[in-house]
Amino acid sequence: MRRTLSPMRRWLERCGVHPGETVADLGAGTGLLLPWVLARVGDSGTVWMVDIDPRNLMVARLRMGGTARFAERVRWIARSAADLPEIPSRSVDLALSFGLLCCMVQKEKAVDELYRILKPGGRALVNFHCLDLPISERARALRMTRERWQRLRARAPWEPLPGLAHGRWIHTECLRKPAVARGLSPAA
Numbered sequence: 664m665r666r667t668l669s670p671m672r673r674w675l676e677r678c679g680v681h682p683g684e685t686v687a688d689l690g691a692g693t694g695l696l697l698p699w700v701l702a703r704v705g706d707s708g709t710v711w712m713v714d715i716d717p718r719n720l721m722v723a724r725l726r727m728g729g730t731a732r733f734a735e736r737v738r739w740i741a742r743s744a745a746d747l748p749e750i751p752s753r754s755v756d757l758a759l760s761f762g763l764l765c766c767m768v769q770k771e772k773a774v775d776e777l778y779r780i781l782k783p784g785g786r787a788l789v790n791f792h793c794l795d796l797p798i799s800e801r802a803r804a805l806r807m808t809r810e811r812w813q814r815l816r817a818r819a820p821w822e823p824l825p826g827l828a829h830g831r832w833i834h835t836e837c838l839r840k841p842a843v844a845r846g847l848s849p850a851a
Contacts, residue, residue, distance in 0.1 A: 670835075671761060671790075672699060677826045678788045678837035680704065684756035687711040687780060689744040689773070690763030694723025701736065710737050711750055717741035745772035747780060755780045758787045765791050765807045770815055778819040784842040786824065790835040809834060 675696070680686065680703035688696060691712040700710055714720050720739050727733060740749050744763055758777050764770050777787055791807045812834060821838040 671696060674788055674790065674835050674837070675700070675703075675759075678757065678786050678824065680757060683707040685709045685711070685754060687713060687750060687755045687758045689713045689747075689758060689760050689777065690715075690766070691723065691759075692719050694720075694726055696759070696761075697723055697727060697737070701733065704736075706736070708736065711740060711755070712737060713740045713742070713744055713747065713750075715741065715743050743767070743769065743773075745769035745776060747776050750780045752779050753782045753785075756782055756785050758785070760787065760789045760791075762791060764789070764812070764815070770807075770811070771818065774815045774818055778821075778840060781840040783840055785840045787821075787838045787840070788835070789838065790833065792832060793834050 680700060682703070682705040684704050685708065686700050686704060688694075688700070688710065691697070691714045694712060697710065697712065701708070704710060712720060712723060714723075720741055724739070727737075738749070740747065742749075744760070745767065758781055760773075760777060764773065767773050777789075781787060789812075791812065793807060793809055793812075816838070820841055822841055824837040824839055826837070
């Protein structure tokens, strides 16, 4: 477990998690990073835990000792990252997407939502497996490649932040939403 979380924590440190920030963990799963993120955002920070499977969020709640202890700091959303009406536009300082895009059919909508919820100057930490293994035709629609990511990334005027490795099998990138919107709609 420690080996699994170690690179994610290093990536988060490079992308930055600061006291008082609002973090959205899209595809949060069972909340492995939640204690670490909560410690960094402190008592004045907020964490949105988003996962399509409510059972994953229940495991995360139980792992944290229930919801009452963190009721003011953690918000739980059981739905797709492609449709997040509960999270206001421009309200998140850091959005996390660890392995999420590989599991989604609506990748474009998920990336659009990720961009929408970020504050101007907010960051997105995107990570996905880009293995080119022989897979079924059905799974091919879910495949995430660097080329597909470049097309998804081009949907918005992201500013890349240096310092993260683009590995051979795992792609990790920290992006910033421009502080000043350039020719985008007011909701962007």
